[in-house]
Amino acid sequence: MxxxxxxxxxxxxxxxxxxxxxxxxxxxxxxxxxxxxxxxxxxxxxxxxxxxxxxxxxxxxxxxPDLPVEWLVQLPHAFRQREITLGTPGQARQLDRPSFVKPPNDKSFAARIFDSGASLPLEFEDDVAVLVAQPVLWETEFRCFCLDGSVQTLSPYLRSGAHAQETDYHASDIELREATRFAEQVLAATKSFTPRAVVIDVGQIAGKGWAVVEANAAWGSGIYGCDPDLVLDVIRHxxxxxxxxxx
Missing domain, CATH: 3.40.50 (Rossmann fold)
Known part of the structure; x- marks a missing residue:
């Protein structure tokens, strides 16, 4: 049982x-x-x-199983569509331009855009890992629960910054097909360093097209409008x- x-x-x-x-x-x-x-x-x-x-x-x-902290950085640029580096808050404090800063695999602090490195909170320890990304404008973002290289169920979660729950997680068939196809291309290209059961978030960047937002461990990810029964198949593995x- x-x-x-x-x-x-x-x-x-x-x-x-x-x-x-x-x-x-x-x-x-x-x-x-x-x-x-x-x-x-x-x-x-x-x-x-x-x-x-x-x-x-x-x-x-x-x-x-969790993802390598460098997972997003390892992606080919064609899948990221923006510059992303892995470093420490100490290194990020030297930045003199706006940057999106987030922890790689957890929610230890709220990810957001900082005006410069000087804006990073002082309580951030200088020796922990952070991802620093070029700020972009996401038009849509989709959560994909994936198993063995295939998307099992997916759902939009943000549209131009608004929570997709406001429209009951609606997405057109074309959007769902395109998101699925792109996510599965990413899975095929990263199978050597991606867990078999994983969550991949993908979306469309204004002026650039489809890109990976991030990847997360399936055992702790929110499901949004995904089919809960199919989500169980993924988190089981x-x-x-x-x-x-x-x-």
Whole structure:
């Protein structure tokens, strides 16, 4: 049997996945921070916040694959459509131009455009990793839950800066096809350093076309308007079970 292990938060995403898991006959349990309930099933599928993920997985003998911090930097420029470098806040403080600064794999601080390096908050430790990107204007952004090189389900999440929930996550068939095709091209080009179960965010940059926004671990990503049942298929393979560790 299978257990879906979630955090104690009760967001729309969590509720949608809870209903999908119950529909499959899975057991659903919730962690309280890093404190876990008793779990009897042999397969545990984890869907929790990044802050607790590694500790929770370790307690049950599982592993949660993450992306290399340099994943976005390694992409060919044709997939990024903007200049991106990996560095430290100490290096970013030397910038004399507006730059978009974000952490590579977590939400340890809010990603945004800073007027210059001097605008970076002083509490940022100088030796942690940050991504520094050329600011661009995103017209649309799509979240793609992917497995083994294919997009399983996708949804718009931003349109010209407005949350796509305002239009019930509507997207035309053409948009969905183009986003899927582009995301799968990225997956094919990066299969040597991308987990088999992953979230790829893609979008259209004004005047440039399709590009990768970022990639995220499937086990902790919001689902927006994606099909929760298909999301379960992806996050199921984003938890490496103890018996799979040597595979």
């Amino acid at each position: 299978t257990t879906l292990l979630m955090s104690s938060r009760h967001t729309e995403d969590d509720q949608a996945l809870w209903r999908a898991a119950i529909g499959r006959g899975w057991t659903v349990v919730r962690a309280q921070g890093i404190r876990l309930p008793e779990i009897d099933d042999s397969e545990v599928v984890i869907y929790v916040e990044t802050l607790f993920a590694t500790t929770i997985a370790r307690q049950i003998g599982c592993r949660l 984003a938890t490496i079970q103890p018996a799979q560790r040597g595979e």
